[in-house]
Amino acid sequence: MTDVEPHDVPDEAVAMLQEYLESEHQFLSWLGFTVEEFDVGRMVGTIPFDDKLTNPTDPPTIQGGVASTLIDVVGGIALRPYLTDPLEDDLSTINLNVNYLRPATDDLTATAEVIRAGSSVGVSYIEVTSETPDGEQKQVAVGMGAYRLFRS
Template sequence: MTDVEPHDVPEEAVAMLQQYLENEHEFLSWLGFTVEEFETGRMVGTIPFDDKLTNPTDPPTVQGGVASTLIDVVGGIALRPYLTDPLDDDIATINLNVNYLRPAAGDLTATAEVIRAGGSVGVSYIEVVSETPDGSEELIAVGQGAYRLFRS
């Protein structure tokens, strides 16, 4: 349920956002973040497995903060179509809840779904899947984020 109707996001805007997140946002580009899908009310993003992001375990597992970052990023970006200006208005995280279900040993892929977009606050639900140490693809974390929506 949403209180605010979303805007259609033109393909050019999706491409601009993707270019920014993948190549110009210093932290996300360092993590190797990529936009897999972006449509109204839903976003999918990936951070690839990299040894620099792992815990010192055998076999190496992805440090939990990487999943938390991914949850925060896709949860917030999924709300952009609900802003007055999806490219120029701002979003800030109010609260982030992450539940870790099992260790991750591969690429992390998060899917965010907008639960509600109100006048000044939006909420997203996010699931993260990854290969686990035993080689199976599993749900490794779930999260929910509340975001302040700054509309122009």
Template structure:
């Protein structure tokens, strides 16, 4: 597998990506997904705390699938600059590993870093943080995604 160099990410990429996700990706729009940062090899996204996404616990905790979704989405988007055409080419999740570390009780923010991007497979490592009841930020999950990179 050969390492591939990323394309530059234009300054307007965050706004363009946010608009695309809001207009074209109903599920992420419903979750309230926000693009915080996007640059070559790194992506940060947030899903706000919402009662509809919680387990029936006291205090309410965010259901683990929300963190898993974040890991999948930001891990894949982080790899887009490595595609031949970052806008038109596609990618698909091959494998997703999630380790839950503690319950999430607030907004979730995921940060993805590209581990490696080859000709056909890319790997991203992701950390998910959440606000605690004490107002601090804690690591609630870590994950890694392997993605098939479809090149034009």
């Protein structure tokens, strides 16, 4: 597997991707997903706290699958600049590892960093932060994703 150099993604393409993820992708828009930052090799995304996403705890905590979804999404999108055509080429998750560190009681924010992008596989490391039951902003989950890169 050889390392692949990323492409610059024009601001218009970033805006199109953001519009798609936030408004047109049915599942992500239902979750309230927003793109906070998108640079070559780095992606930051947020899913806001919503009662529909919580466990029946006191205080309510975000269900772990929401963090897992966020990890998967930002980890994959961070790899888009490494595709031949960042908007038209595709990728899919090969493997996703999530480690839950503590309960989350507020918005989830995930930051993905590309570890390596090869000719057919890319790997990202992702950290998720949120407010915790003690009222502090902390890391609540970490993950690593491996993604199959389909280049044109």
